[in-house]
Amino acid sequence: MIFHKTPISGLYLVEEKRIEDDRGFFARTFCEAEFAEHGLNTEWAQNNRSYNVHKGTLRGLHMQSDQHAEVKLVSCTRGKIWDVAVDLRPDSPTFKQWYGVYLEENDGKYFHIPKGFLHGYITLEEHSEVHYKVSDPYQPNSEVGVLWSDKELAIEWPITPQFISSKDEEAVLLEELL
Numbered sequence: 106m107i108f109h110k111t112p113i114s115g116l117y118l119v120e121e122k123r124i125e126d127d128r129g130f131f132a133r134t135f136c137e138a139e140f141a142e143h144g145l146n147t148e149w150a151q152n153n154r155s156y157n158v159h160k161g162t163l164r165g166l167h168m169q170s171d172q173h174a175e176v177k178l179v180s181c182t183r184g185k186i187w188d189v190a191v192d193l194r195p196d197s198p199t200f201k202q203w204y205g206v207y208l209e210e211n212d213g214k215y216f217h218i219p220k221g222f223l224h225g226y227i228t229l230e231e232h233s234e235v236h237y238k239v240s241d242p243y244q245p246n247s248e249v250g251v252l253w254s255d256k257e258l259a260i261e262w263p264i265t266p267q268f269i270s271s272k273d274e275e276a277v278l279l280e281e282l283l
C-alpha cells in the first residue's frame with residue numbers, strides 16, 4: 106500500500122497498490138504489517154456502511170470522546186464525497202485545524218483518521234456510499250457533535266448541504282464544546 110502523509114500528524118491518505126494483469130487487478134485494502142510499519146491503527150472493532158440517497162447529504166461532525174475515541178479508516182464505495190477530519194487533540198500543534206479529501210468509487214483510497222478528530226462528509230453524487238472501519242465500538246452516550254458550519258472551523262465544503270439530520274442541524278458550536 107502507499108501511505109501519503111498530510112500536514113496533520115496521524116492523518117494519512119492510504120492508497121491501494123494495484124497489481125494488474127489481463128484479468129484486472131489485485132490490491133490490499135488493509136494490511137496489518139504495513140499499517141503497523143507506518144504507526145497506523147491495526148485493530149478494528151466495527152466495519153460501518155452508510156448509504157445516502159441524495160447529493161448534498163452531510164453527516165457529521167462527530168466523534169466519540171475520551172476512552173471511547175475511535176480511529177477511522179474511511180473509503181467511498183459508490184459515488185463521491187468530500188471527507189473532512191478536524192484535529193481536536195488538545196496538545197496537537199494543528200489543534201482545531203481541518204483537512205479534507207475527495208473520496209470516490211473505485212479510487213482505491215482510504216482516509217486514516219486518528220482518535221481525537223471530528224469526522225464528517227458531504228456527498229457529491231446521489232447514491233453515494235461510505236464504508237469505514239472504526240477501532241472502537243459504538244458508544245452513543247459518548248458521542249460528541251459540532252455544527253458543520255462552525256465559523257471558527259471555517260470548513261470549506263464544496264457544496265451547500267441539502268440533507269442533514271436534525272441531530273446534526275442542532276449540533277453545538279466548537280466554543281461550546283471546548
Ligand SMILES: Cc1cn([C@H]2C[C@H](O)[C@@H](COP(=O)(O)OP(=O)(O)O[C@H]3O[C@H](C)C(=O)[C@H](O)[C@H]3O)O2)c(=O)[nH]c1=O
Binds near residue numbers: 151165224226
Ligand atoms: C455510528 C452508528 C450508528 N448507529 C445507529 C444510531 C442511529 O440509530 C443510526 C444512525 O446513526 P447516526 O445518525 O449517528 O449516523 P451518522 O450520522 O452516519 O453518524 C456517523 O457519521 C459520522 C460521519 C461518523 O464518522 C460516525 O461514524 C457516525 O457518527 O445508526 C449504530 O447502531 N451503530 C453505529 O456505530
